[in-house]
Amino acid sequence: MIIDGKMISQSLKDAMKIEVDALAEQYGRRPCLMVIIVGDNPASRSYVRGKIKATEYCGFDGHLVELPEDVSEATLLAEIDKLNNDPLVDGILVQLPLPKHISEDKVIAAISAEKDVDGFHPENVARLWLNQHCILPCTPKGIIELLDQAGVEMAGKKAVVIGRSNIVGKPVAKLLLDRNATVTIAHSRTKDLAAVCREADILVAAVGRAKMVTAEYVKPGAAVIDVGINRTEDGKLVGDVDYEAVLPVAGAITPVPGGVGPMTITMLMRNTIECFLNRMNNK
Numbered sequence: 519m520i521i522d523g524k525m526i527s528q529s530l531k532d533a534m535k536i537e538v539d540a541l542a543e544q545y546g547r548r549p550c551l552m553v554i555i556v557g558d559n560p561a562s563r564s565y566v567r568g569k570i571k572a573t574e575y576c577g578f579d580g581h582l583v584e585l586p587e588d589v590s591e592a593t594l595l596a597e598i599d600k601l602n603n604d605p606l607v608d609g610i611l612v613q614l615p616l617p618k619h620i621s622e623d624k625v626i627a628a629i630s631a632e633k634d635v636d637g638f639h640p641e642n643v644a645r646l647w648l649n650q651h652c653i654l655p656c657t658p659k660g661i662i663e664l665l666d667q668a669g670v671e672m673a674g675k676k677a678v679v680i681g682r683s684n685i686v687g688k689p690v691a692k693l694l695l696d697r698n699a700t701v702t703i704a705h706s707r708t709k710d711l712a713a714v715c716r717e718a719d720i721l722v723a724a725v726g727r728a729k730m731v732t733a734e735y736v737k738p739g740a741a742v743i744d745v746g747i748n749r750t751e752d753g754k755l756v757g758d759v760d761y762e763a764v765l766p767v768a769g770a771i772t773p774v775p776g777g778v779g780p781m782t783i784t785m786l787m788r789n790t791i792e793c794f795l796n797r798m799n800n801k
């Protein structure tokens with residue numbers, strides 16, 4: 519089975535569009551997401567375009583704030599502070615990576631935790647690991663949603679996550695744990711990685727290396743979630759999984775593009791609605 523993230527994402531956005539119209543009626547305004555981009559990295563530009571498009575599609579307020587590559591850290595922090603203090607702004611996202619002269623840690627921590635739609639603020643990260651109410655990071659949240667929608671049971675299953683980043687590997691492992699999977703976090707230094715992965719009923723690949731996960735990594739019937747975004751030499755977008763080789767072995771698999779990627783943006787929309795509701799209801 520191919521898990522069609524694009525289709526699932528579309529139906530979730532269609533539902534949110536209707537929900538947002540109802541929220542506008544009820545509360546007298548729409549959820550508002552502000553996206554900040556610094557410089558003109560082409561990949562970042564393209565991601566941000568997708569986020570703004572989804573914002574418009576779902577009927578949110580908000581727009582893109584474009585700052586030049588050489589903007590000072592102080593100016594960026596001042597811009598964030600302005601948005602933190604704007605009662606009509608529900609969500610703030612600063613597209614990463616940032617130019618080297620700006621501290622990403624400082625910028626992430628500067629965003630008000632209640633408006634941190636990425637779920638990157640240390641307070642949200644801590645709350646996730648403490649099982650407290652928090653904003654979940656979008657990609658991990660989207661992966662769990664895809665598994666749910668595809669009817670993949672997590673409770674009692676073995677899950678292996680390859681990759682230990684703060685944005686994907688660690689939080690997705692935590693969310694799988696919360697669904698009562700038994701979770702192994704593997705990485706590039708794991709000994710006999712293929713054998714470890716072959717134990718998995720659910721395999722999540724988030725390493726950033728094209729075609730790293732071959733058929734020998736996959737237990738027959740396993741659900742394979744490909745979080746990779748890699749460009750081949752001829753500019754084609756591919757994941758971390760050798761899709762053609764793994765497709766006949768896997769029980770379910772997410773394609774790249776059209777798998778996890780669209781879900782990340784859709785969960786960003788979900789988080790914006792949640793931030794709006796939390797703020798409107800003063801939670």
Ligand code: GUN
Pocket residue numbers: 611612613614615636656
């Ligand atoms: N750069 C790559 N992925 C992301 C993301 O999910 N959020 C932000 N803010 N920047 C990113």
